[in-house]
Every structure is written in structure tokens, then in C-alpha cells.
Amino acid sequence: MKSYSPRVAIAVVIANMVGTGVFTSLGFQLAAIDSTTVILLLWAIGGLCAVSGAMCYAELGAHHPASGGEYHFLSALIHPFAGFLSGVVSATVGFAAPIALAALTFGVYLATAFPGIPAKLSATAVIVAMVLVHTQTRRESASGQFYLTLLKLMLIAAFIAAALISGPDFSAQINFEGWSSFDGIFSGAAAVSLIYVTYAYSGWNAATYILGELERPQETLPKVLVVGCATVMITYVVLHLVFLSSAPIESLEGQVEIAFVVAEQIMGSGGAFVVSLLLAGILISTISAMVMAGPRALQRLGEDYPLFDYLGRRNKADIPVNAIVFMAGIALLFLWTSTFEQILLFAGVLMATNTFVTVAAVFVSRRRFPRTAFVMPWYPLPAIVFLSITGWTLAYSAIQFPQQLALVLLIIALAFPFHRRLTRR
Numbered sequence: 015m016k017s018y019s020p021r022v023a024i025a026v027v028i029a030n031m032v033g034t035g036v037f038t039s040l041g042f043q044l045a046a047i048d049s050t051t052v053i054l055l056l057w058a059i060g061g062l063c064a065v066s067g068a069m070c071y072a073e074l075g076a077h078h079p080a081s082g083g084e085y086h087f088l089s090a091l092i093h094p095f096a097g098f099l100s101g102v103v104s105a106t107v108g109f110a111a112p113i114a115l116a117a118l119t120f121g122v123y124l125a126t127a128f129p130g131i132p133a134k135l136s137a138t139a140v141i142v143a144m145v146l147v148h149t150q151t152r153r154e155s156a157s158g159q160f161y162l163t164l165l166k167l168m169l170i171a172a173f174i175a176a177a178l179i180s181g182p183d184f185s186a187q188i189n190f191e192g193w194s195s196f197d198g199i200f201s202g203a204a205a206v207s208l209i210y211v212t213y214a215y216s217g218w219n220a221a222t223y224i225l226g227e228l229e230r231p232q233e234t235l236p237k238v239l240v241v242g243c244a245t246v247m248i249t250y251v252v253l254h255l256v257f258l259s260s261a262p263i264e265s266l267e268g269q270v271e272i273a274f275v276v277a278e279q280i281m282g283s284g285g286a287f288v289v290s291l292l293l294a295g296i297l298i299s300t301i302s303a304m305v306m307a308g309p310r311a312l313q314r315l316g317e318d319y320p321l322f323d324y325l326g327r328r329n330k331a332d333i334p335v336n337a338i339v340f341m342a343g344i345a346l347l348f349l350w351t352s353t354f355e356q357i358l359l360f361a362g363v364l365m366a367t368n369t370f371v372t373v374a375a376v377f378v379s380r381r382r383f384p385r386t387a388f389v390m391p392w393y394p395l396p397a398i399v400f401l402s403i404t405g406w407t408l409a410y411s412a413i414q415f416p417q418q419l420a421l422v423l424l425i426i427a428l429a430f431p432f433h434r435r436l437t438r439r
Contacts, residue, residue, distance in 0.1 A: 018224055018227050018228050018229065020228070020234040020237065022159060022160050023224065023228055023234070023235075024221075024238050024241055025159050025160045025162075025164070025303070026163075026220050026224065026303050026307055027217065027221050027238060027239060027242030027243070027246075028163055028166075028242050028245055029159065029162065029217075029299045029300055029302065029303030030216075030217025030218075030300065030304055030307060031064075031216070031217040031218055031220075031242070031243075031246045032246055032250075032299075032300065033112065033119075033217070033297060033300030033301075034112065034115045034118075034119045034297070034300070035210060035211075035214025035215070035216075036214045036249075036253060036254075037119065037271075037273045037293060038119060038270050038271075039210035039211065039213070040053070040258075040266060040272045041266055041267060041268050041270060042210055043207045043210060044263055044266055044267040044268070045267050045268045046203040046207060047203055047207055049189075050189060050263075051189065052199050052204060053207070053254065054188070054251065054254055054258070055199060056199075056204060056207055056211050057211055057250050057254050058251055059211070059403060060208065060211035060214065060247075060250070061215065061243070061244075061246070061248075061250060061251065062247075062399065062403070063212065063215065063399065063404065064218040064243045064246070064247065065218075065240065065243045065244060065247065065396075066396040066397070066399040066400040066403075067219065067369060067373055067396075067400045067404075068218050068219070068239035068240055068242075068243045069239070069390040070397050071219050071239060071373075072239045072240065072388055072390065073236075073376060073379070073388055073389060073390045074091075074372070074375065075087075075221075075222050075231065075232075075239075076231075076232045076236065076387035076388035077379060077383055077385070077388075078091070079225055079231040080226045080314075082101065082223065082225075082226075082311050083104055083219060083220075083222040083223040083225075083310070083311055084097070084100040084101070084311075084368055084369070084372045085097045085098070085104060085314050085315065086314060087372050087375055088100045088372060088375060089318075091375040091378045091379055091382070094433075094437070095429075095434075096371065098315070098319075098429070098433050099425075099426065099433070100368050101311045101312070101314060101315050103364055103365075103368050103425075104223075104311045104368060106341075106344050107364045107365065108216075108308070108311075108364070108368060109304050109307070109309075109311075109345075110308070110341050110342075110344035110345040110348055111345070111348050112217070112300075112304055113141060113301055113304045113305065113308070113341075113345035113348075114137075114345045114346070114348035114349040116300045116301045116304070117137035117301055117345070117349060118134065118137050119297055120136065120137055120140055120301065121133030121134055121136040121140075122270065122271060123273075123291075123293045123294040123297070124290070124294045126271060126274055126286070126287075127287050127290040127294070134349060137349055138346060138350075140298060141301065141305070141342055141346060141349075144298070144301050144302045144342075145338055145339060145342045147302065148305050148306050148333070149329070149333060149338055150331070150333075159299070159302055159303055162298060162303075163299050163303070165295070165296075165299065166296045166299040167249075169292045169293075170249060170253070173256075173277075173292065173293075174252060174253065174256050176281065177260045177280050178256065180280055183259065184258070184259050184260060184261060184262060184263075185259040187258055187259065187262075187263055188255065188258050188259055202413065205407055205409075205410030205411070205414075206411065208406075208407045209363070209366070209407055209411055212365075212366055212404065212407060214250065215243075215247075215250075217303070218239065218242065218243045218246070219239075219372075220303065220304075220307045221235060221238045221239055221242070221307075222235070222239075223310040223311060224306075224307055224310055232387040232388065233388075235388070256276070257272055257273075260276045260279060260280050261275055261279040262279075265279065273289060274289065274293070277289035305342065308341050309337035309338040310334065310337070312325045312334070312337035312340060312341060313325060313326050313328075313334035313337045316334075316336075316337065319436050321436055324336055325337045325340060363411050363415070363422065364422060366407060366411075369400075369404065370400075370401060370408065373397055373401055373404075374397075374401060376390075376394075376397050377397070
């Protein structure tokens with residue numbers, strides 16, 4: 015079986031992370047938080063959380079090298095039901111919902127350039143196109159993903175350069191005035207805002223879904239995860255510095271198309287037209303990466319449970335075509351039945367819960383298995399940092415959005431008897 019190279023895996027991590035969240039979250043944050051310093055700090059905290067989680071996943075992947083992400087780790091370390099539940103969540107909400115969000119944002123940006131094209135129609139078309147790309151050969155899938163990600167980073171760099179060179183100066187809006195600038199960092203509004211931030215950083219674990227198909231996984235996974243996360247963290251902080259210093263806050267507050275608003279401010283309507291097309295192009299890489307990585311959890315479910323055997327089947331190129339098509343179908347269901355904010359909140363809470371439990375499994379792995387491969391530096395500090403930040407976010411989410419917590423508990427309650435029935439079979 016041909017393997018994915020480290021550079022392709024890094025491209026998968028970056029492309030999974032840099033997508034909808036970074037170009038849409040700021041408007042929601044500004045509606046609830048007055049301090050731009052707090053907002054920038056939240057993006058730095060989100061990056062710290064992602065890097066800490068990446069180090070934990072790197073250790074888990076080095077000692078338990080197989081594809082499937084959280085499904086594989088939790089099945090091996092906690093309980094088969096925990097892995098089953100995590101695999102279902104990862105493959106449906108964890109990837110399908112973000113695919114729907116990224117595709118919808120793609121459609122919105124495309125519609126700003128060409129108003130006659132319905133956003134959901136173009137979103138559907140891009141999902142179908144990426145399914146066609148990633149159900150061919152592994153070589154086409156890998157090379158396509160690498161060059162799409164490289165193009166994405168180049169376009170983002172061009173956008174930042176244009177804003178810095180030709181944009182108006184609203185840098186006074188970034189007002190650091192001592193410790194008083196951080197008032198409210200521990201507020202409920204900041205915790206809810208961190209949901210949007212952690213959602214924007216989600217995808218840092220993407221390489222673990224293709225771990226069994228990665229060249230020298232125990233050696234390369236730590237570098238792949240840490241390099242990918244660090245690159246995205248720097249990109250996100252710089253982008254938000256540009257957003258906040260290139261357009262008046264009142265024009266950004268409550269807006270979803272943040273980059274379009276900034277582009278219109280710095281380059282006029284003509285420039286905004288071009289940037290809308292560029293941003294739509296950037297999101298193609300995100301959709302592509304998620305279509306590539308996400309179905310591997312479904313594939314593992316199909317291999318382990320006879321009832322889902324259909325999802326575990328592969329084509330002649332060793333690609334899980336059925337799993338890819340099935341996950342794309344769920345993404346299209348999200349796309350046509352839910353609003354943007356509904357998908358964002360629901361996906362953010364479930365994905366944070368999933369990674370929280372998986373990072374906690376590091377302590378189980380340490381106790382039960384000898385350290386024979388990569389060992390995270392400064393253990394257990396990275397795990398504590400990740401669990402503290404994510405736990406704080408989840409606690410406030412439960413308070414602010416109890417219906418999301420109730421839905422999570424309902425999923426667990428319904429999944430347990432179903433899993434018992436599967437194992438009896």
C-alpha cells in the first residue's frame with residue numbers, strides 16, 4: 015500500500031484547520047466582547063490549546079499507530095463503546111458538519127462575486143467535486159491536496175500583504191492599555207467566544223485519521239502535527255491583527271463575511287470582487303482535506319463492525335470510496351437543513367468533547383504501555399493545558415447552551431444500547 019508523505023500530512027493538517035472559522039468568527043466575537051486585546055488573546059490561547067493537544071495526539075499516535083483518529087485511540091485505551099461513539103461523532107459531526115460549513119461559506123463568498131449563483135447550489139457542487147477527486151487514486155488525492163494547500167497559504171499571504179500595503183489604518187482599535195485591557199477574559203462571553211476559536215483551530219488532529227497510511231508514522235507524526243499547528247497559530251493571529259486594523263469595528267460586528275468586508279474597505283468594490291473569488295478558492299482546499307481524512311473513521315467502523323461492512327470496503331486503489339460518499343451525503347444533509355450558526359455551535363461542542371476525552375486517554379496510555387517511541391516534552395503540562403482550556407469552554411457552553419449539552423447526553427444514551435446490540439451480534 016502506498017503511503018502519504020509527511021508534506022502531504024502537514025498539508026492535510028493545515029488545510030483542515032484553515033477554513034471557515036478564521037474568516038467568519040470575528041463578527042460573532044465583536045458582538046459580545048468590547049476589548050480587541052481580549053479577542054487577540056483568545057486566538058493565541060486557541061493556538062496554545064491546539065499545539066498542546068497536538069503533542070498529546072503525537073504521543074498517542076506514536077504508540078498506537080493505526081488510522082481512525084479518536085476512534086482507534088479510545089477503542090484501544092478506554093472502551094470499545096467510547097471508540098464507537100467517538101468514531102460516529104468524528105465521521106458525522108466532526109467532519110461532515112465542518113464540510114457543510116466550509117462549503118456554505120464557499121458559496122456565500124462566490125455569491126458576493128456572482129450574485130446570480132445560489133450559495134447552497136455552488137456549495138453542493140464543490141462537495142461533489144471533492145468526492146470525485148478523492149475517490150480516484152491515492153497519488154491524485156495526495157498531490158491535489160498538497161498543491162491546494164500551498165495555493166491557500168499563498169493567497170492568504172497575498173491578502174495580508176495587500177491589507178498592510180494599501181489598506182487604511184485602524185490600528186488604534188487594537189488598544190493595549192495594561193492589565194485593564196484583559197478585563198473579561200474569564201467571562202462567560204469570552205468562554206463562548208472561545209468556542210468559535212477552538213472550532214477555527216479544529217482539524218489539528220487530522221493527520222491521525224490517515225496515520226496508518228503515513229510514511230514512518232511513529233517518526234513523522236509529531237513533526238507533522240506540531241509544524242502544522244504552529245503554522246496555523248501564527249497565520250490566525252496575524253490575520254486577526256489585519257482584520258482589526260483594516261476596517262472599523264462597527265462594519266465587522268455581527269458579519270459572517272469578515273474578509274469580504276475588510277477587502278471592500280481596503281480595495282473598494284473591485285478589489286472585494288477579486289478577494290471573494292480568492293477566498294472561495296481557499297475554502298476548496300479545506301473541503302478537500304476533510305473529504306480526504308474524515309472517512310477513515312467510518313472505514314474503521316466498517317472493518318470492526320459487520321453491520322457497517324459496506325463502509326469498510328476499498329476500491330482497487332485502496333481508497334474507502336463508500337465511506338467518502340456516505341460522509342459527503344451527511345454533509346449535504348447538514349447543508350440543506352441547518353443554519354450556519356446552528357451547525358457551528360453544535361459541531362464546536364461535540365468536537366471539543368471528543369478531543370477532551372481523547373487527550374485524557376494519554377494518562378491511561380502512560381500507565382498501561384511502556385514509552386517506546388515519541389514522548390511529549392514537559393509531560394503532563396501539555397495535557398493539563400489542553401484539558402483546562404477545553405474544559406473551561408465546555409463548562410460555559412453547558413451553561414449558555416443547555417440544549418447542546420442535552421443533545422450530547424441524548425446521543426450517548428441512544429448509542430449505548432445500539433452498541434451493545436452490535437457487539438452481541
